[in-house]
Amino acid sequence: MDDLVPRPAPRRVYGTAHDDPNPGPRPGCTYVELVGGVLDGQLLDVTGWSEGERAGGALLIAEVGLYGEGGRADYVQRPGDPARWDWNGDVP
Template sequence: MTGEPLRRVYGADHDDPDPGPEPGHEYVELVGGALDGQLLDVTGWTAEQRAGGALLITEFGLYGEGGRADYEPRPGDTARWDWQGDSA
């Protein structure tokens, strides 16, 4: 098998046969934490919304099902958002 590994988009169903990015969408890479390596679709987000980062629901973080993972844009590299911690 050649090429890059399949990149999963945050929120894609686990049984989705094609959970990867869609053409025409804009994504940021989530780095660290429970969602490490996933892509977050930020298509249509304003610069202000992107600057604020996101609290993303995840069942794999410190607080289990319903917990949230906090991601914020990496200074100097806004294509990657770094994990800041988990919250309930």
């Protein structure tokens, strides 16, 4: 019977190809969850990033954002919850 229960798709890691058969997280890597904006729900691989690099957040390519192709989505560490990064807006 368990085979009939739908299982949720693995969370997509930012930057994986749309046709990647395994777009989910990989063992041994460290991820943060992107919250809000066009990348909402995706995971960002921060393996090897220092605390300072993580504190600086990230400008991530987001071709479907406000600025279209070449635009970026700005994500910053959530205060008190460094495993979740909040959308801070789109930039050209």
